[in-house]
Amino acid sequence: MTSGLFSTRNLVLAAIGIALNIALGQTASFLKLPIFLDSIGTVLAAVLAGPVIGGLTGLLTNLLWGLIQGPTVAFFAPVALVIGVVAGLLARAGFFREIWQAALSGVIITIALAFVAVPIRIYLFGGVTGSGADFLTAYLLRLGQDLFPSVLTTVLGWNIADKVLTAVLVWGIVRGLPGRASSDWPFLAHSRA
């Protein structure tokens, strides 16, 4: 078995993470939940294998999903990359050991992704992407706010619940993995209490 950052095991994890992001994103729509749930695979890959594999999983998720769901998703690939990298760095720092730390990780991930998502949303799409979040942007614009603060408020408000829930779900999944999982995924040791 090959070892190292791009070992076959880590590549399989990234592929599974990408498929999970796409499949669970569709499930959230089916259940009519007010969240995206399209980064569970990314955060999970980051917690199990580190920031590089997490970032790669996020980046490729959006590029491949863009082929099926529409190019809008693909343009947000850098945002997904940031989610994976930040989640991996937080996992390395031990932020996935307790549930409250996982929730805090979700907040930190949201703030980090806003730095990338807001410029993409404004400069490539003029502030709207055709999602339900556009109603909030339109409402804030109608109240007299400028485009930048309207989009920033929309991105933060729309993502925070999603990313906190995603991080908490990943914490629950990781916690329920059998003890031998630590030998399969050495990076997981950072997230074990």
Add this chain to the structure above:
Amino acid sequence: MYRPGPDTLWRRASPLTRLAVLAVVAAMLPLWPAPVLLGALCLALAGAAGLGFGRALGLRLLVLMSPVGLALGLVHGFLIERGPPGICGPFACYPEGLRYALLVFSRLALLLSVSLIFVMTTRPSDLARALDGAGVRPSVSYLLTAPLSLVESVGQEARQIRDSLQMRGLSARSTLRERFRMLAGMVNPLVRGLITEAPIRAEALEMRGFRASPKRGLIDPVEETAREIWLRRGLLALALLQLGLLLLWR
């Protein structure tokens, strides 16, 4: 996503040639005005009809692009001040904003339609073979194609878990709290199962010579004529030319 259909030149072409067409279209987007892009969109729709899935593609475009079009028109045509205002029925609107909204919409619709044509006519396994044949590293071709194959099986597994949860009384049409409970009930077994399987999948791949060096041999490589290879090079040159023109004009 793959849809079988009549044997056409497009379907006989290598997946890499189809990817080159996608690159040409992507390079068109920032360069050309809305009427040219909408004309190309009509061509793409006609092409899809010839490939046997024009109706399916049209419906998918309608579902995916309608909300985008509405949001773009509303925000840029009515809410953001852009140029002198005009009158649109009982409302004041900004014609310049509406033109900008149309441009963004036509870019997104064209790229979506061509990428859907690519996905609907390309099996992930064919793309993997073509990438292998072109000498792309197995790890790269695996990451680009395996998720497309896995999505179907993961989605199927998610649906099975959902159905079994519904049999036990949880409903996908119930209160928000119930739907979140259902989500947690679906995600945990699905993800844990996949994570536990990952090392086994990796071992199976290595046993099949996944990282054989210097290059894996293919039993059935994608056949390509010299003319098609030259056509692909021409398409890539056209994509680069458009990007060059864009840099020159800006």
